[in-house]
Amino acid sequence: MLTILFALGTAVAGSPPPPPPTGEETPAEGRAGDDDRMMRHWSEIADKLALDEAQRTSVEKLYFDSRTARVDISAREEKARLELERLMMDPASDEKSILKAFDTQSAAEADLRKNRLMLHLGLRKVLTPDQWKQLASMRDERREGRDARRGRRPPGGDD
Secondary structure: OOOHHHHHHHHHHHOOOOOOOOOOOOOOHHHHHHHHHHHHHHHHHHHHOOOOHHHHHHHHHHHHHHHHHHHHHHHHHHHHHHHHHHHOOOOOOOHHHHHHHHHHHHHHHHHHHHHHHHHHHHHHHHHHHHHHHHHHHHHHHHHHHHHHEEEEEEEEOOO
């Protein structure tokens, strides 16, 4: 319902409406999902990166601290999104309240992205430059395989 209301608002403002909801994760949740998938294969990844025990322990702590914080931030974002939706559906809601709710929800979304960034910055501190490059290469290969399975072309792949 919120998407429909925003679509109507943006259509009136002259910009194209957002795509309809697909039931898929939001971009921030999807990227966080990448981190979750990484941890499911963590032992194998750690072996490929040749991490020592201290690095393994540090990365596991970084991940679980980040994941714990992400649970709280996600709940705050969901509550803010629901409040915004409630205000948008209430014809008596004033613009100031709606904009404040929008700002609250947007800030929570930014906090989700910041949480993921902080995890990656922490990983960069723990891993050697070569390990970081190797991890990035592994991530890129995984994404290319996933995109190929979904029928997407890689960037620049205009055959």
